[in-house]
Amino acid sequence: FYANDTIGNVAYSEVVVIKNVFYGIDPIELLTPSTSSQLTSNLLEFSWYSLDAGFGAVNFTLQVSNISDFSYIIFQSLDIAETPLVINSSVPLSVTYGQYYWRVRPTYGNYNGSWSDYFLFTLHINNYAPNLVLNDITPTDGTSSTIFRFTVSYSDLDNNAPEYVEILINGISYSMEIVEPFDKDFTDGCIYQYLTLLMPSTTAYTISFECSDGAFQYSTSTYQGPLVESDSTPSNNQADDNLNSTNIFAITMTLGIAIGILIPFIVFAEKQVKKIKLGEKTSAKRNK
Known part of the structure; x- marks a missing residue:
C-alpha cells in the first residue's frame, strides 16, 4: 500500500509491500491415505506433516473431491489445528464406491498457503451383501x-x-x-x-x-x-x-457361407455329369 507522512515541513512517502506469510514455504507433504489406496470404511483417517513455519501454529483446510481439479467439492473441513510433527483428522464420508482426491493447505489469519499435491484413493465400501x-x-x-x-x-x-x-x-x-x-x-x-x-x-x-x-x-x-x-x-x-449368443451367431454365419459355396458347386457338378452322360450316349451311337 501507499503511505505518506509529514515531519516538520518535509513530506515523506513510500510504497510498503506486505508479503504472504507463507511466501517461500514449501507445500505440505501428505501422508495417508497414500495415493492409489484402497479403502473399505466411510470413516477415513487423513494425515500430513506439520508445517512448522516458524511464525506460530497454523490451521489447515482439507478438501475431498471426485474430480482432480477440485471443481466440485464433496467434503471440506476448515480450521484443523496444527499439532507437532503430524496432523491427523478423522472424517466420516457419506459417499459411495468410487475414486476420490484429497488435498490440504495451511491458513494463518487471513493468509492462505499453497495447496498440496493431491492424493488419489479408491473407496470400496462393503457393508451389505448383493x-x-x-x-x-x-x-x-x-x-x-x-x-x-x-x-x-x-x-x-x-x-x-x-x-x-x-x-x-x-x-x-x-x-x-x-x-x-x-x-x-x-x-x-x-x-x-x-x-x-x-x-x-x-x-x-x-x-x-x-x-x-x-x-x-x-x-x-x-x-x-x-x-x-x-x-x-x-x-x-x-x-x-x-x-452362448456368440457361438449361435458364428454357427448361423458358417452355415450361410457354406450354403452359398456348396449350392453353386452342386449345380456345376450336376451339369458336368449330364454332359459326360450325353457324351457317352453319342459315342455309343457312333460305335454302332
Whole structure:
C-alpha cells in the first residue's frame, strides 16, 4: 500500500509491500491415505506433516473431491489445528464406491498457503451383501434349436459392481453379461442375461444364480427351467450342451457361407455329369 507522512515541513512517502506469510514455504507433504489406496470404511483417517513455519501454529483446510481439479467439492473441513510433527483428522464420508482426491493447505489469519499435491484413493465400501432376483426365463419350453434367454437383476446397496454373476444350469455354471453396460447404478438393480441352446431332456432343467461383490456371495434358490424336446431338423450344434449368443451367431454365419459355396458347386457338378452322360450316349451311337 501507499503511505505518506509529514515531519516538520518535509513530506515523506513510500510504497510498503506486505508479503504472504507463507511466501517461500514449501507445500505440505501428505501422508495417508497414500495415493492409489484402497479403502473399505466411510470413516477415513487423513494425515500430513506439520508445517512448522516458524511464525506460530497454523490451521489447515482439507478438501475431498471426485474430480482432480477440485471443481466440485464433496467434503471440506476448515480450521484443523496444527499439532507437532503430524496432523491427523478423522472424517466420516457419506459417499459411495468410487475414486476420490484429497488435498490440504495451511491458513494463518487471513493468509492462505499453497495447496498440496493431491492424493488419489479408491473407496470400496462393503457393508451389505448383493442380491439377485430372477427376472425372466423365455421361452418356458422349446426344442434343441430354440434360443433360451435367462435374465436376473443384480443389486447392491453399497453400489458395488459384481465380481461375477453366473447362472447354474443343472449345476454347471456359466457367466452372465450385463444388458446395459453403461448403467453403473447397482443400488436399484441391473439386468444380466445368458443366451443359450439346450439339448433335449426328459425332465425340466434346474436353474439357479449366484454372484459376488468381492466380499459377500449370494446364491438364489433353485428354479424349474425349460423343458426341451427333440428337434426334427438335424442340428450341427448337438456336440455342445450349451452355446452362448456368440457361438449361435458364428454357427448361423458358417452355415450361410457354406450354403452359398456348396449350392453353386452342386449345380456345376450336376451339369458336368449330364454332359459326360450325353457324351457317352453319342459315342455309343457312333460305335454302332
